[in-house]
Amino acid sequence: MAITSANQLELLQTAEAVAREKMIDPGLVVEAMEESLARAAKSRYGAEMDIRVSIDRKTGRATFTRVRTVVEEEELENYQAEFTVEQAKQYLDDPKIGDTFVEEVPPVEMGRIAAQSAKQVILQKVREAERDRQFEEFKDRAGTIINGLVKREEYGNVIVDVGAGEAILRRNEKIGRESYRPNDRIRVYIKDVRREQRGPQIFLSRTAPEFMAELFKMEVPEIYDGIIEIKAVARDPGSRAKIAVISYDNSIDPVGACVGMRGSRVQAVVNELQGEKIDIIPWNEDQPTFLVNALQPAEVSKVVLDEEAGKIEVVVPEEQLSLAIGRRGQNVRLASQLTGLDIDIMTEEQESARRQAEFELRTKLFVDNLDLDEFFAQLLVSEGFSNLEEVAYVELDELLVIDGVDEDTANELQARARDVLEAQNKAALENARSMGVEDSLVEFEGLTPQMIEALAKDDVKTLEDFATCADWELAGGWTTVDGERVKDDGVLEPFDVSLEEAQQLIMTARVMLGWVDPADLEADAEEELEDIETEEAEV
Numbered sequence: 001m002a003i004t005s006a007n008q009l010e011l012l013q014t015a016e017a018v019a020r021e022k023m024i025d026p027g028l029v030v031e032a033m034e035e036s037l038a039r040a041a042k043s044r045y046g047a048e049m050d051i052r053v054s055i056d057r058k059t060g061r062a063t064f065t066r067v068r069t070v071v072e073e074e075e076l077e078n079y080q081a082e083f084t085v086e087q088a089k090q091y092l093d094d095p096k097i098g099d100t101f102v103e104e105v106p107p108v109e110m111g112r113i114a115a116q117s118a119k120q121v122i123l124q125k126v127r128e129a130e131r132d133r134q135f136e137e138f139k140d141r142a143g144t145i146i147n148g149l150v151k152r153e154e155y156g157n158v159i160v161d162v163g164a165g166e167a168i169l170r171r172n173e174k175i176g177r178e179s180y181r182p183n184d185r186i187r188v189y190i191k192d193v194r195r196e197q198r199g200p201q202i203f204l205s206r207t208a209p210e211f212m213a214e215l216f217k218m219e220v221p222e223i224y225d226g227i228i229e230i231k232a233v234a235r236d237p238g239s240r241a242k243i244a245v246i247s248y249d250n251s252i253d254p255v256g257a258c259v260g261m262r263g264s265r266v267q268a269v270v271n272e273l274q275g276e277k278i279d280i281i282p283w284n285e286d287q288p289t290f291l292v293n294a295l296q297p298a299e300v301s302k303v304v305l306d307e308e309a310g311k312i313e314v315v316v317p318e319e320q321l322s323l324a325i326g327r328r329g330q331n332v333r334l335a336s337q338l339t340g341l342d343i344d345i346m347t348e349e350q351e352s353a354r355r356q357a358e359f360e361l362r363t364k365l366f367v368d369n370l371d372l373d374e375f376f377a378q379l380l381v382s383e384g385f386s387n388l389e390e391v392a393y394v395e396l397d398e399l400l401v402i403d404g405v406d407e408d409t410a411n412e413l414q415a416r417a418r419d420v421l422e423a424q425n426k427a428a429l430e431n432a433r434s435m436g437v438e439d440s441l442v443e444f445e446g447l448t449p450q451m452i453e454a455l456a457k458d459d460v461k462t463l464e465d466f467a468t469c470a471d472w473e474l475a476g477g478w479t480t481v482d483g484e485r486v487k488d489d490g491v492l493e494p495f496d497v498s499l500e501e502a503q504q505l506i507m508t509a510r511v512m513l514g515w516v517d518p519a520d521l522e523a524d525a526e527e528e529l530e531d532i533e534t535e536e537a538e539v
Helices: 008-022 026-045 112-139 209-219 254-259 261-272 287-294 318-325 327-339 348-370 374-382 388-393 396-400 407-434 449-457 463-467 471-475 499-512 518-538
Strands: 051-055 062-070 100-104 145-154 157-161 166-169 185-196 199-205 228-236 240-247 277-282 302-306 311-316 342-347 477-481 484-488
Touching: 008 026, 026 051, 026 062, 026 112, 112 185, 112 199, 145 209, 157 185, 166 185, 185 209, 209 228, 209 240, 209 261, 228 254, 228 327, 240 254, 240 287, 240 327, 254 261, 254 277, 261 277, 277 287, 287 302, 287 311, 287 327, 311 318, 311 348, 318 327, 318 342, 327 342, 342 348, 348 374, 348 388, 348 407, 388 407, 396 407, 407 449, 463 499, 471 499
Parallel strands: 166 199, 240 277, 311 342
Antiparallel strands: 051 062, 062 100, 145 157, 145 185, 157 166, 185 199, 228 240, 302 311, 477 484
């Protein structure tokens, strides 16, 4: 096939037809044609030549040109596409490095192999353009709901036609045991859109908490308008869910608005989620209050919050225990996900027994270490003293408020407590040294002998070992695994070392070792302070 003998407008007509069918820019198809024709020309004139093809966008005329570039003499490698300044003088006036000489060459006759190669180039370019268009279309739609048509099911995964391509609903993203047949309509949440080698991959979900939030946004105009905000969602897909909402208009009840007249709004969401029961809960900034709401319908007697540990103790009457826990722990699990806290539920009787056990344990601590009788030790515990450090280093006035304690008795108590602590520190330090702890760690400010002993047991024996630790390894923390909060025990957690204190200790060690420049730390701190001030100013 010779380009010269072909109807030149046919190129443009073909490009427009392909672009219309694939919903891509016709210019991309024309560029693919230009590249394919250039490749065919190179096979005719020589692969080392820089042959370029330009198709007129109005007439369809294809122009074949050979391009040669002026380069330094020592850089000349490709004699077909490059030439030196001296060689270029016969073609160009006053040639300079980087100049190009373009000359038109005759169009090529495209044989069967060349035509097939050109077709493959065009198809490849069209596929790439189609993939780019699909990715651009869906990348900004991640986090939204879309309606699709089921095409087929493969190994439990559902392939969904979403209009401009296919998406996948994995079996672990389906609700319960729901199944679909070809051509069933399905409403899904676009969880993720990734650009991969085989084209954009669109991942769908019906189990994501965000799916429920988006459904409520569609059913409740106040949420769509921003008057009501969904603060948190926790789901046991297909079974039960809890959703926390807050209203920014005092005249609108957030729970009532989400329920709707005779439950019409929430029922629409329930029907879409295969009958999943939904508890709508008023959100509250006060975490204990919010938790009491989240554990509905169970009644709560008392809540004790440990903010540092992210843990909360809930005391309920005996008859409310099973209701608070829920079937197979569902109610407390969803409440934990909703609040982001580790919840420990106990009955009033269990709490009373636990407090009694703690009281007896602290009483025994003072009896054994301070050589006190049981009654006097109980007085100390009743006044809130829980360990020897508090007795040894508290202000004297706090001991004098105890009935029967005068100044001499208070001084004697503190002297005994300090003697015991010094003996314990000495023993801990000797034990740590016997395990190989070096002076660099012993002399590091901020660590007690007991802490050093605990670090040694965890194989942290030098300042370098300590500096390589992560803050959560020292202070402990929480990790979410498969939707469940899992506790990570810290080496120094028994000594009430917070995450911030652990970070400070580790950074100080790194500065002492020269691993971190103090100036960088100051710059980071100033930048963080500026960010905080900016945020406060915007608010």
